[in-house]
Amino acid sequence: MYAGSSVTSLASLVDVLASLREKVMGVSESVLSTTDGLLVAADTDTAQPEAVAALAAATLGLGARMAEQAGTGALRDVVIRCGGGHVVVLAVGERALLSVLGDEGLDVAALQRETPATVEQLTGLLEGDVPA
Amino acid sequence: MTDGPDGLDAHGSPQDGALPRNVPALLLRLQQEGFSGTVTVSASPGGTIHLRDGLIGAIETPGTPSVESVLLKSGRVDDKGWAAGLTAVRHGGEHAAALVGQGLTGAAELEILCVATVFEGAFAMSLVRPEGWEVGAVAPAVLAPRGIEPRTVAEETTRRLALVSRQWGSPADLARAKMRPSARADRVAGQLTSRYQALLAVANGRRSPRDLAFTLGRGLFGVMVDLIRMNDLQLVQWENGLPADRPSTAPRLLPGGRRVTTEARTPPGELPRRTAVARRSDPGHPDGLDS
Incomplete structure (x- = not known):
């Protein structure tokens, strides 16, 4: 369990992350963090959630700058493909990031189909952080 | 196309x-x-x-x-x-x-x-x-x-589906199940084959048989067959209970309080009709690559 705005919303966030693991073949762990690299919630096994959270901010920032430099339009996500697995980083609204860790067999197409709904759910849960 | x-x-x-x-x-x-x-x-x-x-x-x-x-x-x-x-x-x-x-x-x-x-x-x-x-x-x-x-390929796939169905139940259910080593597994770890030991070492309650296959670089069917045998030897415990390996035979009631029984109710000359409660869990889909 990791720091969040309230215990109730933290459990809900972790549920959404665990649900993504169930829905998409090959997803093994995931981390939700703020855009400045602080850990919000994690569904992890061996990964260090704080380290992933910090690196997610840097990864997406670099990706956005590269996309801008290349003139390829708005950044959707950053996919890191390795010999033994995948890391996908994407924005959740304007203030949070989602990092998804998967094995080499990750169903990337299924992940891209599922992430809009996951992002919407997470965004809805995080809206409570902002005072009305 | x-x-x-x-x-x-x-x-x-x-x-x-x-x-x-x-x-x-x-x-x-x-x-x-x-x-x-x-x-x-x-x-x-x-x-x-x-x-x-x-x-x-x-x-x-x-x-x-x-x-x-x-x-x-x-x-x-x-x-x-x-x-x-x-x-x-x-x-x-x-x-x-x-x-x-x-x-x-x-x-x-x-x-x-x-x-x-x-x-x-x-x-x-x-x-x-x-x-x-x-x-x-x-x-x-x-x-x-x-x-x-x-x-x-189709014939071999049919054989594999039938083997898992016979020894376990729904292959699709087993493919989704998560497990971890049982207390007995720790006690007998030294007597197990290296294949079983390797599976127990990475079965952490989060991984499905497919995830274990990727973690170890093995095939899915081989992992599933090993897990069935390991279940028989009480080496693994399943997350959220044992995956449904067969439909329950507990008495079922149809709307109106009528019981589902094995007695033939179909009038001669008519085909029997499936009732919703008699369905079993998904046994795999032979229309995939099965024959």
Whole structure:
């Protein structure tokens, strides 16, 4: 369990992350963090959630700058493909990031189909952080 | 390009002029045509079947490790060697021949692995109902030197589904189950085979049989058969209880308080009708790659 705005919303966030693991073949762990690299919630096994959270901010920032430099339009996500697995980083609204860790067999197409709904759910849960 | 609907007939044979009814029927038709190219099946997991002259040379699916995964995970081939093989593909060569030519793996060893991966891929894809398929052009892949007849693959897939169904229950349910070592496993760890020990070492309650296969660089079917045996030996405990291996035989009531019994209620001459409560869990979908 990791720091969040309230215990109730933290459990809900972790549920959404665990649900993504169930829905998409090959997803093994995931981390939700703020855009400045602080850990919000994690569904992890061996990964260090704080380290992933910090690196997610840097990864997406670099990706956005590269996309801008290349003139390829708005950044959707950053996919890191390795010999033994995948890391996908994407924005959740304007203030949070989602990092998804998967094995080499990750169903990337299924992940891209599922992430809009996951992002919407997470965004809805995080809206409570902002005072009305 | 040909888009096909979900097949429902488990015994589809090609019919001239009509769309194939399922993937096995499609593969039989493509074999008759001597087709070389790919069949991309949409499902979760879907996959790509690589055909050469109508025979299956490779199946790639997120449901079980590919030849690449197995070679890299086992350390048999390193990233540098794999990349060198890819370079050969770009220059018109075969990836498999390049790996053998560089001495990274033996020809027979690679052939065994390629054939095993075809059968594993077909089994993994048969666990879900296909949503559709698309026939496309040749794509690079590590192909078995001698392709395998679609009918052989379908028959072996049927045998595997039947074996898991007989010894366990729904293959699809087992594919989704998560497990961890039992207390007994710790006590007898020293007496177990290295294969069982390796599985217990990575069964952490989060991994499905498919995840274990990827973690260890093994095939899905082999992992599932080992887990069934390990369950019999009480070496694993399942998360959220034992996966449903068969329907309950507890008394069931139909609307109106009528009981479901084994007594024949069908009047002579009429066909029996299925009742909703008599359904069992998903036993796998023979319209995937089964015959």
